[in-house]
Amino acid sequence: MNEPDRSTESTALVALRGVSFAYEEGPPVLTGLDFAVHEGRALALLGRNGSGKTTLMRLLSGGLRPHAGRLTLGGEPVRYDRGGLTRLRTTVQLVVQDPDDQLFAASVAQDVSFGPLNLGLSDAEVRSRVGEALAALDIAALADRPTHLLSYGQRKRAAIAGAVAMRPRVLILDEPTAGLDPDGQERLLATLDRLRAAGTTVLMATHDVDLALRWADEVALLTPGGVHTGPAAATLARTELLRQAGLRLPWGVAAASVLRARGLLAESAAGPRTAEELAALTE
Ligand SMILES: Nc1ncnc2c1ncn2[C@@H]1O[C@H](COP(=O)(O)OP(=O)(O)OP(=O)(O)O)[C@@H](O)[C@H]1O
Numbered sequence: 001m002n003e004p005d006r007s008t009e010s011t012a013l014v015a016l017r018g019v020s021f022a023y024e025e026g027p028p029v030l031t032g033l034d035f036a037v038h039e040g041r042a043l044a045l046l047g048r049n050g051s052g053k054t055t056l057m058r059l060l061s062g063g064l065r066p067h068a069g070r071l072t073l074g075g076e077p078v079r080y081d082r083g084g085l086t087r088l089r090t091t092v093q094l095v096v097q098d099p100d101d102q103l104f105a106a107s108v109a110q111d112v113s114f115g116p117l118n119l120g121l122s123d124a125e126v127r128s129r130v131g132e133a134l135a136a137l138d139i140a141a142l143a144d145r146p147t148h149l150l151s152y153g154q155r156k157r158a159a160i161a162g163a164v165a166m167r168p169r170v171l172i173l174d175e176p177t178a179g180l181d182p183d184g185q186e187r188l189l190a191t192l193d194r195l196r197a198a199g200t201t202v203l204m205a206t207h208d209v210d211l212a213l214r215w216a217d218e219v220a221l222l223t224p225g226g227v228h229t230g231p232a233a234a235t236l237a238r239t240e241l242l243r244q245a246g247l248r249l250p251w252g253v254a255a256a257s258v259l260r261a262r263g264l265l266a267e268s269a270a271g272p273r274t275a276e277e278l279a280a281l282t283e
């Protein structure tokens with residue numbers, strides 16, 4: 001069952017309304033889906049392998065076209081012609097799961113400059129955007145390196161820099177932390193915090209419930225019955241929904257119930273999301 005947030009519908013930057021989709025000759029992947037990305041949110045999309053996260057993200061960024069229902073941008077239906085798709089891509093940027101599906105130019109700087117060049121911007125503007133994006137992802141030193149010689153984590157950052165150089169209002173990341181080491185994950189989260197502070201809305205697909213609890217303010221769980229969207233902590237405490245989505249309880253939610261049972265945390269108080277928050281609660 002879908003649970004669209006009617007109260008804030010008008011502020012959705014980009015949304016799927018009643019969308020159904022199936023790949024050629026395949027079974028339906030998404031049916032009657034309502035999904036909205038609201039300005040300023042950190043939204044995590046979770047669901048089991050094959051539940052349709054990547055498909056949903058490709059529908060949101062215009063790479064796939066719904067068979068029924070529609071994609072809206074600022075409340076207006078998106079037209080799938082050149083002008084409509086250009087408008088969509090200057091607002092919404094998708095970074096795909098595998099960086100090798102995204103990177104293709106010889107060097108990092110060339111790859112990151114591809115999108116801005118395609119917008120017809122001046123050389124000076126392109127240079128400034130590339131410099132800004134490489135700095136944001138902490139890979140300025142890699143600018144002239146051939147993309148195929150980079151490590152996996154470096155290629156992930158280069159792929160994200162290519163999207164950031166488009167200065168999208170909505171950045172969509174398909175499993176951006178998969179394959180990153182702990183320090184790489186922390187640095188990516190810090191980068192996302194900086195982008196969000198500068199006004200970028202971020203949607204991330206992940207299987208990591210602990211990361212979702214810590215990072216997201218809203219989560220969407222994809223289950224066979226549809227998508228369930230709500231505040232991160234409350235939604236990630238819904239055990240039956242998590243089970244349907246093939247996920248376990250985040251440790252922070254489990255810790256909160258232990259603390260509450262022992263009278264160490266008020267029923268109404270927020271549970272810990274990190275080890276530091278747990279330490280602070282039990283001081
Ligand atoms: N190009 C394609 N052609 C045909 N079927 C596809 C294609 N891409 C995905 N599918 C099917 O669509 C369904 C949803 O796949 P999708 O990639 O959206 O899932 P996902 O939630 O991103 O999974 P994962 O967690 O493994 O990345 C799956 O059943 C998959 O087999």
Ligand SMILES: [Mg+2]
Pocket residue numbers: 053054055097174
């Ligand atoms: Mg996927």
